[in-house]
Amino acid sequence: MGLCESTKLLGCIVFSLSGLLLLSTIVMDPGGQQAFRLLGLILAVMSYSVTMLFFDTRKGVIATGLFAGSLLASMGGFLWLEELLLVSIALAGIMALLAFTGSLGLTGLSALMVSGFLAYTGLLDAAITRIALAASCIILGASSIIITGRRHSSLLAVSSLPMLLEASNWVVWLSSAITGVSLMLSQAGINRVSRCPFRTDSGLVFSGILFSVPAIAYLTLLGFAGVVYSIWVFGVILLMAGSLVPQRV
């Protein structure tokens, strides 16, 4: 993978993560705290614009149309339009991910997004949703080995286990998924790419883990708390920051 591909990959990953974040914020909407929904939406828009920088034109145009439609829908405020937003996000994300055929990790991400969407809308019953989630976890674990080149990194998929244990709690499993994927990415997958404009900063990655993992544990065990959720988002941003440290090519 060359410079351009790795940058595209990064853009898509960031977009996918924020798409998941948006899903989680829309689904939970704790006590009508619109701020978190807004946060997810803005991050998704920002990340999407970054992704667009690296897209090829045709897919980009289609995905932009879908995303713009979904944004308009979200502004409408009707429930069915929010579901349309979820569909659009999932479709746009999948289109982005399909640009990189052969990447199991990204296929896992899209599987997560689709299963999340299907479960949210109730199109699948609980048992099938759990199977879809379990499959996503397995793909996540396998892809962490492939991306990082280290067998022990499959342990990172453990961070996704709360999804299975607490499948009824959307905050928990979607947050777990994002943290798991972020951890995987931080395992130097990007650093292995030759002539990549980015490098990994182990200190930042460690800090990201330090904040995001206990936050996930708290959310799993004790339920939602705004401040913990904020710290979890902070941890994820640190993980991203640790994987995207710029360097001269």
Added chain:
Amino acid sequence: MEGPLGRMLHLLSLTKPRQLALLMLTMYGSYLVAADHVDPGTLALLFLVGLGGAGGVTALNMYLDRDIDGLMKRTMSRPLPSGKIGEAEAMAFSTGLIVMGLVAASMINSYVALAVLLGLFFDIIAYTELSKRFSSLSLVLGSIAGSMPALGGWAAGEGHISLPGLLLAGMVFAWQPLHVWFIGFYYLEDYNRAGIPIVPHGVSLRVVALVLVASIASIPVLAWAFSYVEGYGYITSLLVTLLSLSAIRGALAFYRDPSRRRAFSMLKMASPIIAVAFIGYPVEALI
């Protein structure tokens, strides 16, 4: 100065105290305008939000930019490139500050926390990591981060984000090209040495002048829109307009004669515009 006190001062200097003071001014100014009554507890929490959200993010920025800071005369004496403090120390300090800011922000309301997180995302990921070293247009993303304290202050006062708060944040956003681009002009050699494509890299001076004039001209437009929506602040908007017109005149003079001396005078002209706005509106709100 050596010893623990000197070390603490070096750490605090990572927050760029002068820049932090200006960001704090925009945050407190917005809060005072938005709040029905001023709550001392919220004022104290906002200090922690500003120190953590703005200062902590700036410190993290310094950590990420330590390699290029060491290449520029203007920044090579900063604590990290000069070795006065260690990398781990700087990172622990900056992340600690940000967490403190997030906790304080969440204690006020979730919209303030949202502003802190957006500032973090735009400053660190979008500006510093994804665009600063690759595009001269990175300033746009950095300006979004710079406007977040004003938005957070408004959210602290009103309890949510609304149009007047966005207009105030928009003023800070529109003001930043004036501030940052003339720093770039003034220290152009330095930026070239570090390989940072700051304006006018790859862009003609004419385009830069046009964009600058447009961004400065939008400051009074936003100021008058704010006064119209809120129904007060007309004197402040008038002062902002006069200062902005003066800045436009200066920008056009710089276009005709792009010298370091003129860049420096433009640099000095920038801060009063934002200071007048964020002191003037709260004063007029009280009257």
